Amino acid sequence: MTARPDDMDDLARLSARIGADPLLIQAAGGNTSVKDGQVMWIKASGTLLAEAETRDIFVACDLPAMRDSLQKGEDRADRPMEFALAQDGLRPSIETSLHAVFPQRVVLHAHCIHTLVHAVQADPVAAIGTKLGGFDWGIVPYAKPGADLAMLVRDEVEKGRDVIILGNHGVIVAADTVAAADDLLHRVSAALRMDAVPLQAATLGDLPAGWMVGPASLSHVAGDPALLSMATGGSLYPDHVIFCGVGALACDMPPEGDSPPFVLIPGKGAAMRADATSGAWALARCLGDVLTRVPEGAALNYLTLAQNGALLDWDAEKYRQALNG
Numbered sequence: 001m002t003a004r005p006d007d008m009d010d011l012a013r014l015s016a017r018i019g020a021d022p023l024l025i026q027a028a029g030g031n032t033s034v035k036d037g038q039v040m041w042i043k044a045s046g047t048l049l050a051e052a053e054t055r056d057i058f059v060a061c062d063l064p065a066m067r068d069s070l071q072k073g074e075d076r077a078d079r080p081m082e083f084a085l086a087q088d089g090l091r092p093s094i095e096t097s098l099h100a101v102f103p104q105r106v107v108l109h110a111h112c113i114h115t116l117v118h119a120v121q122a123d124p125v126a127a128i129g130t131k132l133g134g135f136d137w138g139i140v141p142y143a144k145p146g147a148d149l150a151m152l153v154r155d156e157v158e159k160g161r162d163v164i165i166l167g168n169h170g171v172i173v174a175a176d177t178v179a180a181a182d183d184l185l186h187r188v189s190a191a192l193r194m195d196a197v198p199l200q201a202a203t204l205g206d207l208p209a210g211w212m213v214g215p216a217s218l219s220h221v222a223g224d225p226a227l228l229s230m231a232t233g234g235s236l237y238p239d240h241v242i243f244c245g246v247g248a249l250a251c252d253m254p255p256e257g258d259s260p261p262f263v264l265i266p267g268k269g270a271a272m273r274a275d276a277t278s279g280a281w282a283l284a285r286c287l288g289d290v291l292t293r294v295p296e297g298a299a300l301n302y303l304t305l306a307q308n309g310a311l312l313d314w315d316a317e318k319y320r321q322a323l324n325g
């Protein structure tokens with residue numbers, strides 16, 4: 001049994017706090033880690049940061065072995081379970097390699113709504129403008145979470161950057177203490193803060209059996225033609241694809257039989273399947289929370305067909321979804 005670092009409890013407390021904030025983390029998304037010499041403790045795949053204080057969500061990984069594997073470009077760099085120090089059932093996060101490339105001890109990765117509002121735009125650098133002027137920040141284009149993304153992030157880390165915006169994905173911050181990482185994430189999120197437009201209530205009336213009114217922000221999107229067309233343009237970030245499927249479907253009536261977890265009823269609101277998972281609810285709300293903050297007329301960048309496909313056909317993600325079933 002690997003001994004835990006002294007600040008593990010502090011990290012658990014911080015993880016639970018950010019995990020409970022839907023503007024930072026949705027469902028099983030995001031992850032946190034702390035390095036202790038040769039060992040990196042990281043959130044296990046499929047677990048919830050929000051549960052960090054009530055269950056053991058961290059697994060110990062062999063940090064030098066993971067870094068070495070990434071450096072060599074080995075396939076196994078994308079199989080983080082091979083670097084777990086205990087084979088006790090929990091697998092290290094799919095995004096373990098993203099954390100390993102930072103020299104700092106504490107790394108926080110969040111799917112921050114305020115960050116996403118910028119990171120889903122066609123020109124995220126222009127959208128961010130001077131807002132992050134006080135930070136050592138960098139940005140990487142979208143890549144599938146895992147080793148490919150980690151190598152892009154590593155190039156930024158080598159320039160001394162400790163705030164990395166991930167295109168169509170989120171943000172990573174790194175610091176040597178839990179308190180400093182907490183502060184950094186908080187300040188980045190505040191610097192990128194975008195307020196949502198005032199929400200219009202859904203007017204869905206009676207829904208067919210098996211359907212219920214969806215999240216308020218997503219209902220607003222369905223009621224606003226410009227936002228509705230943004231929503232139906234495609235997928236904006238990976239967890240949407242994982243939990244809600246590709247893009248969003250607009251239709252005048254919820255379909256019978258097979259359908260995605262939510263549909264957008266133009267002019268009326270978002271309808272959610274009554275059997276939708278908590279993950280699907282969280283990501284449905286996320287889409288509404290992002291789009292109700294996007295500046296009017298902004299051009300968005302959608303995941304390509306191949307990028308959507310790569311997310312759906314991914315063993316590691318199937319495992320994460322099964323845990324969240």
Ligand SMILES: [Zn+2]
Pocket residue numbers: 029030095109110111145169170
């Ligand atoms: Zn992520």
